[in-house]
Amino acid sequence: MNHPTTTSTTAGGGLLKQPRAVWSVAFACVISFMGIGLVDPILPALSSGLKASPAQVSLLFTSYLVVTAVAMLGVGWVSSRIGSKWALVVGLALIVVFAALAGSAGSIDGIIAFRGGWGLGNALFIATSLAVIVASASGGFSGAIILYEAALGLGIAAGPLIGGLLGHISWRGPFYGVAVLMGIALVATLLFIPKLPKPAQKISLGAPIAALRHRGLLTMGIVALLYNWGFFTMLGYAPYPMHLEALQLGFVFTGWGLLVAAFAVFFAPRLQRRFGTAAVLYANLFVLGLLLVAIAVGVATPAVVIVAVILSGACIGINNTLTTQAVMLVAPVERSVASSAYGFLRFIGGGLAPFVAGKVAESFGPAAAFGLGAAAFLIAIPVLASGHRLVTAAEQSAGQGHAPTQLPAEQPAEQASGRTEATVRVTPIEAGPHASGEAVLAAVDAGPSADAIIDEACRIAADRDLPVEVVHVRETDVVSGESITPESGDEADRVLARQLQRVRDAGRPVRATLLTSVGDHAEISVVLAGHAREVGAHTVVVGRSHHGPLAHLTDADLVTLLTADTEADVVVAS
Numbered sequence: 001m002n003h004p005t006t007t008s009t010t011a012g013g014g015l016l017k018q019p020r021a022v023w024s025v026a027f028a029c030v031i032s033f034m035g036i037g038l039v040d041p042i043l044p045a046l047s048s049g050l051k052a053s054p055a056q057v058s059l060l061f062t063s064y065l066v067v068t069a070v071a072m073l074g075v076g077w078v079s080s081r082i083g084s085k086w087a088l089v090v091g092l093a094l095i096v097v098f099a100a101l102a103g104s105a106g107s108i109d110g111i112i113a114f115r116g117g118w119g120l121g122n123a124l125f126i127a128t129s130l131a132v133i134v135a136s137a138s139g140g141f142s143g144a145i146i147l148y149e150a151a152l153g154l155g156i157a158a159g160p161l162i163g164g165l166l167g168h169i170s171w172r173g174p175f176y177g178v179a180v181l182m183g184i185a186l187v188a189t190l191l192f193i194p195k196l197p198k199p200a201q202k203i204s205l206g207a208p209i210a211a212l213r214h215r216g217l218l219t220m221g222i223v224a225l226l227y228n229w230g231f232f233t234m235l236g237y238a239p240y241p242m243h244l245e246a247l248q249l250g251f252v253f254t255g256w257g258l259l260v261a262a263f264a265v266f267f268a269p270r271l272q273r274r275f276g277t278a279a280v281l282y283a284n285l286f287v288l289g290l291l292l293v294a295i296a297v298g299v300a301t302p303a304v305v306i307v308a309v310i311l312s313g314a315c316i317g318i319n320n321t322l323t324t325q326a327v328m329l330v331a332p333v334e335r336s337v338a339s340s341a342y343g344f345l346r347f348i349g350g351g352l353a354p355f356v357a358g359k360v361a362e363s364f365g366p367a368a369a370f371g372l373g374a375a376a377f378l379i380a381i382p383v384l385a386s387g388h389r390l391v392t393a394a395e396q397s398a399g400q401g402h403a404p405t406q407l408p409a410e411q412p413a414e415q416a417s418g419r420t421e422a423t424v425r426v427t428p429i430e431a432g433p434h435a436s437g438e439a440v441l442a443a444v445d446a447g448p449s450a451d452a453i454i455d456e457a458c459r460i461a462a463d464r465d466l467p468v469e470v471v472h473v474r475e476t477d478v479v480s481g482e483s484i485t486p487e488s489g490d491e492a493d494r495v496l497a498r499q500l501q502r503v504r505d506a507g508r509p510v511r512a513t514l515l516t517s518v519g520d521h522a523e524i525s526v527v528l529a530g531h532a533r534e535v536g537a538h539t540v541v542v543g544r545s546h547h548g549p550l551a552h553l554t555d556a557d558l559v560t561l562l563t564a565d566t567e568a569d570v571v572v573a574s
Helices: 020-038 040-049 059-082 084-104 108-136 141-169 173-192 207-211 215-237 246-275 277-297 302-330 335-364 366-386 388-397 450-464 489-505 523-535 549-553 558-565
Strands: 440-443 468-479 482-484 510-519 539-542 569-572
Touching: 020 040, 020 084, 020 108, 020 141, 020 173, 020 246, 040 141, 040 246, 059 084, 059 108, 059 207, 059 215, 059 335, 084 108, 084 173, 108 141, 108 335, 108 482, 141 173, 141 246, 141 468, 207 335, 215 277, 215 302, 215 335, 215 366, 215 388, 246 277, 246 302, 246 510, 246 523, 277 302, 277 366, 277 388, 302 335, 302 388, 302 468, 302 482, 302 510, 335 366, 335 482, 366 388, 440 450, 440 523, 450 468, 450 489, 450 539, 468 489, 468 523, 489 510, 510 523, 523 539, 523 558, 539 558, 558 569
Parallel strands: 440 468, 440 539, 468 510, 539 569
Antiparallel strands: 468 482
16 A cells, blocks of 8 residues: 655645634534533422422423424424524524523423423524534535534533533523523624525425335434433433532533543544444444443442443444434435434434433332333334344445436536436546546545646646546535535536546546545545545545644544555645
């Protein structure tokens, strides 16, 4: 295997050079992700302060998540009509209003009701925030996704700690804190985010439910429902047997949140590439089941509950990412529709579980509640196994190139349009001695280094009398429980068409391939390496990340991964 070489072209800008719109949405994302663990430290204080049973207090999760689940069925319909910016604004406004009302409530019933309104705002926010931050970013969408991942990590890790600090003063503190911080994010969103175009295609109200007729999507949705049942059983009921004060609970769930964030962003994609999506999910669900069994057996020993909860953060981070990735792999519908259908099922499971856990604990004891949660994790394993072939087949085919469709020789590349999802209309390689066999692969995106990549590929191809294959990867990026395909099919066509013409102008024979990837940004290297091996590429020319050194905290070094996975020479045109 040859080591990568680097050409002398100039790199682009840094990751942190983003417009104010991106930073305002990133700030709102931090606050939103804080909400995952914000209320956990105050659950016992709410129970004692408002004379409510744990089962009643657990309805804070139920009202919030069930409303979120039902609303997920309609967020695509709403955002495709009013645009993602205004859907985001409405979601933020609802969170501000209902968080403040929850903090002002005088009874547990009032808080439960206002948490439902908060859940409606949350559905609108989580369905549009990733799309808005990507649409507002400068210098390509991968940098925006990195910032989104950073916001996720910071929010999940800091939420319980801030909830504990504010809850140590008063149980009302976390609610007011969210209202104030989200209010700041709302103002920043209105001031800094420009008008964004509405989606070209409107989503029907019944599309998510109709999508569940597809076996793969329904199977993974049920897996997510069962997983979230176990997850929120633990999250909603575990604080009680710990017997800790609000601030102490905040530290416990901060440790949990750090593991969730780290394993969602850093470790889940690496485990998936090493062992495969299904295999990692089987093991992960089994370990989660064992951890809840440990809590059930040791429920009278706070130390056992604390350690098991913190350790579960690693599994939760892995599962949030890989379950979403599996859904995107098997779903035969638009990504946004699949996300809505999947979100509906997973939030339903999360909403019902804490209330059921409280009722089971009242009737049969706390151990039975955690035992039921463990059973949900373990039942998810055979459900996943029933769709194993669908997941593995989709995973194996995700990176396969789409077959080119020949155009008349006189047709300009810029007219490469009218595509379907499975076809990219480009001119295939010219006939001649190199019509099959090795070529120089030029892996391009819409970034500033694409022209340099093509020029370097053409230079190498001319020196060795080889053709050029222009390759573009259309990504679906999965970040914890959310996913996005930032580039439309027509945009992918235009990237290929422009660079095809550049190769023709250089006088080289050329073909082109559109690849797809599902996962994190580093999945591009897996797809490119697999294609290079399949076609027997002589050289692969790629660009270096133009987001600066900070990007490598979450954005894997594609060159290193590609060099390790292919026997072809790797040349970096940075």
